[in-house]
């Protein structure tokens with residue numbers, strides 16, 4: 001959280017998080033990825049906040065399921081990628097209150113700009129929302145199902161090179177950015193990192209903290225991008241250690257040995273190894 005934007009997790013469905021963002025000067029409040037309406041309305045009520053923005057990172061049901069009920073219960077405006085709105089796959093796209101977001105476009109929450117970053121791969125219309133660090137306050141990244149702690153989204157619509165490009169854009173964000181993802185997958189993803197043999201004291205230290213949080217039923221998120229940049233193998237497909245780990249698991253991909261693979265090819269194999277894990 002920054003002094004200008006307060007962020008609150010709202011657990012939804014099985015393991016989703018919707019994120020409430022409250023801008024303290026204007027009193028405006030956004031929800032990112034409401035998988036359900038009821039828990040959002042309950043959280044708004046308990047905080048005394050009024051919903052002004054509904055933002056979807058992508059069209060999957062567990063990220064948009066609350067749209068219609070929230071549009072009915074509030075005067076909020078709806079924001080989603082131009083691609084997803086054009087394809088009419090966002091509930092409420094025909095409400096007259098839907099606004100398209102394009103890559104690089106700033107969206108104002110009160111006085112605070114959130115920048116749209118197009119991150120195709122998990123789906124073709126996927127976007128992330130970013131608020132840059134200010135003075136000593138960390139930045140905020142809402143990554144949906146593109147970047148998870150220690151993992152990334154599955155390839156439902158895009159290609160591995162597309163998702164690798166998208167992740168490289170997120171990787172380039174400042175290290176003091178807090179990453180808020182769409183799911184609580186951190187501990188599950190850590191098993192895959194260990195399976196790859198990419199253990200390190202830093203990973204163990206991070207996981208100890210995450211396990212403590214989960215034992216109290218707290219989210220492991222947000223996480224600092226500095227930690228993801230160091231520990232998330234999906235952000236490091238161009239790192240020789242990660243490439244070597246993929247090659248060591250080539251039993252699932254016979255014929256990989258002796259080939260010089262590009263980072264995007266390494267990334268593709270890494271994603272496939274995770275799919276079969």
Ligand SMILES: [Fe+2]
Pocket residue numbers: 058060122145
């Ligand atoms: Fe998704």
